[in-house]
Amino acid sequence: MMASSRENRNAMAPTAWTNSFTAEDLKPFMRVTDLTFAYKQFSLRPISFEVPPGAFTTVLGSNGSGKSTLLKLISGYLKPRTGKVLLRGMDIRQMTLRQRARQIALVAQESQLNFPMSVREFVLMGCHPHLSWFKFEDRQSLEVLEWALDITDSQLLTHRNIQELSGGEKQRAILARALVQQPKLMLLDEPTMHLDVGYQMELVQLIKSLSRDKGFTVIMVTHELNIAAEFSDQVLLLNEGHPLAFGSPEEVLDEANLMRVFRTDLLVDRNPISGAPRITPVRREGDR
Amino acid sequence: MIPSRQRVLVVSLGLSLVLVLLSLLALSIGTAKIPAREIVHMMVTHGFNAQTPVSPENESILFDIRIPRVFLAMSVGMALSVAGASFQALLRNPLADPHVLGVSSGAALGAMLSIVLGIQYTVGTPLASFIGALVTITVVYFLGTHGRDSSTHTLLLAGIISSSFLSAIIIFLQTYLSGRQLQQITFWLLGDFSSIDVPHLRLIFAAILICIVLIFFRSGDLNVLISGELEAEHLGVNVKWLKRSVYLLAALLTGLAVSVSGSIGYIGLLVPHIVRMMFGTDYRLLLPASALAGASFAVLADMLARTLLAPAELPVGAITALTGAPMFIYLLRKGRS
Numbered sequence A: 001m002m003a004s005s006r007e008n009r010n011a012m013a014p015t016a017w018t019n020s021f022t023a024e025d026l027k028p029f030m031r032v033t034d035l036t037f038a039y040k041q042f043s044l045r046p047i048s049f050e051v052p053p054g055a056f057t058t059v060l061g062s063n064g065s066g067k068s069t070l071l072k073l074i075s076g077y078l079k080p081r082t083g084k085v086l087l088r089g090m091d092i093r094q095m096t097l098r099q100r101a102r103q104i105a106l107v108a109q110e111s112q113l114n115f116p117m118s119v120r121e122f123v124l125m126g127c128h129p130h131l132s133w134f135k136f137e138d139r140q141s142l143e144v145l146e147w148a149l150d151i152t153d154s155q156l157l158t159h160r161n162i163q164e165l166s167g168g169e170k171q172r173a174i175l176a177r178a179l180v181q182q183p184k185l186m187l188l189d190e191p192t193m194h195l196d197v198g199y200q201m202e203l204v205q206l207i208k209s210l211s212r213d214k215g216f217t218v219i220m221v222t223h224e225l226n227i228a229a230e231f232s233d234q235v236l237l238l239n240e241g242h243p244l245a246f247g248s249p250e251e252v253l254d255e256a257n258l259m260r261v262f263r264t265d266l267l268v269d270r271n272p273i274s275g276a277p278r279i280t281p282v283r284r285e286g287d288r
Numbered sequence B: 001m002i003p004s005r006q007r008v009l010v011v012s013l014g015l016s017l018v019l020v021l022l023s024l025l026a027l028s029i030g031t032a033k034i035p036a037r038e039i040v041h042m043m044v045t046h047g048f049n050a051q052t053p054v055s056p057e058n059e060s061i062l063f064d065i066r067i068p069r070v071f072l073a074m075s076v077g078m079a080l081s082v083a084g085a086s087f088q089a090l091l092r093n094p095l096a097d098p099h100v101l102g103v104s105s106g107a108a109l110g111a112m113l114s115i116v117l118g119i120q121y122t123v124g125t126p127l128a129s130f131i132g133a134l135v136t137i138t139v140v141y142f143l144g145t146h147g148r149d150s151s152t153h154t155l156l157l158a159g160i161i162s163s164s165f166l167s168a169i170i171i172f173l174q175t176y177l178s179g180r181q182l183q184q185i186t187f188w189l190l191g192d193f194s195s196i197d198v199p200h201l202r203l204i205f206a207a208i209l210i211c212i213v214l215i216f217f218r219s220g221d222l223n224v225l226i227s228g229e230l231e232a233e234h235l236g237v238n239v240k241w242l243k244r245s246v247y248l249l250a251a252l253l254t255g256l257a258v259s260v261s262g263s264i265g266y267i268g269l270l271v272p273h274i275v276r277m278m279f280g281t282d283y284r285l286l287l288p289a290s291a292l293a294g295a296s297f298a299v300l301a302d303m304l305a306r307t308l309l310a311p312a313e314l315p316v317g318a319i320t321a322l323t324g325a326p327m328f329i330y331l332l333r334k335g336r337s
Helices: A002-011 A067-074 A098-102 A121-129 A139-151 A169-182 A195-213 A226-231 A256-263 B004-027 B036-045 B057-092 B103-116 B121-144 B153-174 B187-191 B197-217 B220-224 B229-234 B239-261 B265-280 B283-307 B316-336
Strands: A030-039 A041-052 A056-061 A082-087 A104-107 A185-189 A217-221 A234-239 A242-247 A266-270 A278-280
Touching: A002 B220, A030 A067, A030 A098, A041 A067, A041 A082, A041 A234, A041 A242, A056 A067, A056 A104, A056 A226, A067 A185, A067 A234, A082 A242, A082 B036, A098 A121, A098 B229, A104 B229, A121 A139, A121 B004, A121 B220, A139 A169, A169 A195, A169 A226, A169 B057, A185 A195, A195 A226, A226 A278, A234 A256, A234 B153, A242 A256, B004 B057, B004 B265, B004 B283, B036 B153, B036 B239, B057 B220, B057 B265, B057 B283, B103 B121, B103 B153, B103 B187, B103 B239, B121 B153, B121 B197, B121 B239, B153 B187, B197 B220, B197 B239, B197 B283, B197 B316, B220 B229, B220 B283, B265 B316, B283 B316
Parallel strands: A056 A217, A056 A234, A104 A185, A185 A217
Antiparallel strands: A030 A041, A030 A082, A234 A242, A266 A278
């Protein structure tokens, strides 16, 4: 029922930000070449991969394997030691912060907010990269705002204090803010953390369908192996700062790779409904 | 409510009206009562009128004592409110305030040292005061923010410790130099608006106004900074540059205010908070509204300080602390729940 109401709202979505692939876009949307990074004890080994436009890529790996760091390198927040991230042929570190913010949105791990602030004020922040110097939001950005609040089912929350929301409500508001940015690339750092399985599915399904409708590319860091298997076009598996495997979920998510990264026994078979790899943790023999 | 240019204009006009009415009241109340109509008449005719004024004594009281004093209260109220609102955004802490963070005490110590060392008053004292404020906020920032995400309470603790340390130095200097013509100790510790020097005041007012306008230009960026530095940068804000410039300007505002009025507390906490409750968190509205409401609040507090126990005069800092401290406790408890 909710999905159908969303489709209706989608029909009224603002026209400025629509799915429009051109020949230019068919070149790799993003190219990461020989990216390395080092900070204190931690280092990221050379990583290279390409992302076609509109693709849904997930980054998997154990805790501390460098997933969040990779995301911050891709967004241009961190300076790589070597290598480059090219977004539509442009080096990300050569762009101004504002240029970057108009193309890349980050849904960070739950942000800590000390300020009482309404959900509407929070989501409105997403307009910031599109505002010229000391301007107020124009009608077009307000339309995008309303649309983003609708599509994330946050309309009823707009006057609530963002600090008082539940995990799921807050995550929807954060997603709404990223949508208001009208990005070409959406980066998500464990967006499903703290959410129950219902909210997890709803959120990822929403992101997937929006990425198709609006033509944005998604790179998501997650610990949810089955969600990654179900939704991804491609998966990057990191193991202690090394890129272990990159490819389709079927290629990457096999028992050998996963057991090496997560150091536990896992069963990988096929989901009988979708045919995607299905990962089930298995208790060790000795424990039975 | 989504702020728009109209809304900022309407709120600013409304608050300006409140400020004008309060100022008229403050000008008329005192040991000698001057009716508001006479004040307006004198102000309109002042300067280009050959006729004898209605009452020469009243004219002298008005132009030599009350107008400069109200003007001083306005400037200081504006400066401290905007400085408070800025520190709150920079530190992402709604309890930040120049006084609570010890920045005012640092500024007071700087100003006092400049007088002790005999540096020229007009520029030397505000400059020394600014340096004192800047050094203090830098120290408190590093003491209070371990790692990336600073906890509210560590920062406040760092501010309170610095404040009491600096106050002790001020008291020590004061006792040591008690023979000289120095300001009363209450001036530096609590602050008041009773010492005024007109040409100097114009300079201070102009400088305060410039700082406020410059911070106002960054208000859109400050909005985004509230949600965190990582997020702000991903929304297109150059965080490093923003923080540096606004810290500098907020310290300058505190220094300027403290150099002419001593260290008046809680205005920077109270005013932005009330404005936030009434008009929301958007800094494009919060900053101009805080400046105007802060000016009104300081004029009101000074009026109370002059009249509550007349003919005795309370330091205005006592009035602001009496209203501000309970508010602070309320906010602290509310923030925890």
